[in-house]
Amino acid sequence: MKMKISAELAQEINDQINKELFSEYYYLSMAAYLESENLPGFANFFVVQAQEEHFHAMKFYQYLNERGARVHLEAIEKPKSDFESALEVFELAYEHEVFVSELINKLMDIAISDKDHASKGFLQWFVDEQVEEESSMEGYINHLNRIGDNSYGILMLDKELAGRVFTPPATTQN
Numbered sequence: 001m002k003m004k005i006s007a008e009l010a011q012e013i014n015d016q017i018n019k020e021l022f023s024e025y026y027y028l029s030m031a032a033y034l035e036s037e038n039l040p041g042f043a044n045f046f047v048v049q050a051q052e053e054h055f056h057a058m059k060f061y062q063y064l065n066e067r068g069a070r071v072h073l074e075a076i077e078k079p080k081s082d083f084e085s086a087l088e089v090f091e092l093a094y095e096h097e098v099f100v101s102e103l104i105n106k107l108m109d110i111a112i113s114d115k116d117h118a119s120k121g122f123l124q125w126f127v128d129e130q131v132e133e134e135s136s137m138e139g140y141i142n143h144l145n146r147i148g149d150n151s152y153g154i155l156m157l158d159k160e161l162a163g164r165v166f167t168p169p170a171t172t173q174n
């Protein structure tokens, strides 16, 4: 199949598959820590977050295949596994999402300079998704800061987070 995407963009998207799989691993590591702290609802939130990251990785994987580019998988970096508190976990998750947004913006920059309209359309979904992910993490940081060390507040939030389930995000390209 003829490649319908620039070699540079194909390479960068291939790298992004690795970053999304690392994100999955990182959030699963956060979930394992929260589980060990007897916060099953918080842990569930990050298990679902890890599932979303897997979905993102597969979306990039399928896109490269659809555009006739070859996927090459690389080693996944070992994630941090010790954390100080649920608040630190959300702060690190937020920082990580900001980092991922920068990577997505760089992919979009390449698609724009390539005048690759198909890739621009594909990447726009991720641009929008990042706005939502950053805002969700920020919201929980604010919530946790308000709760402080009030154990009833933590318990209520844990109950709320226990209800999160993975539903494949609405997308036109999967």
Ligand code: FEO
Binding pocket: 020, 023, 052, 053, 056, 097, 100, 133
């Ligand atoms: Fe794949 Fe959380 O961005």
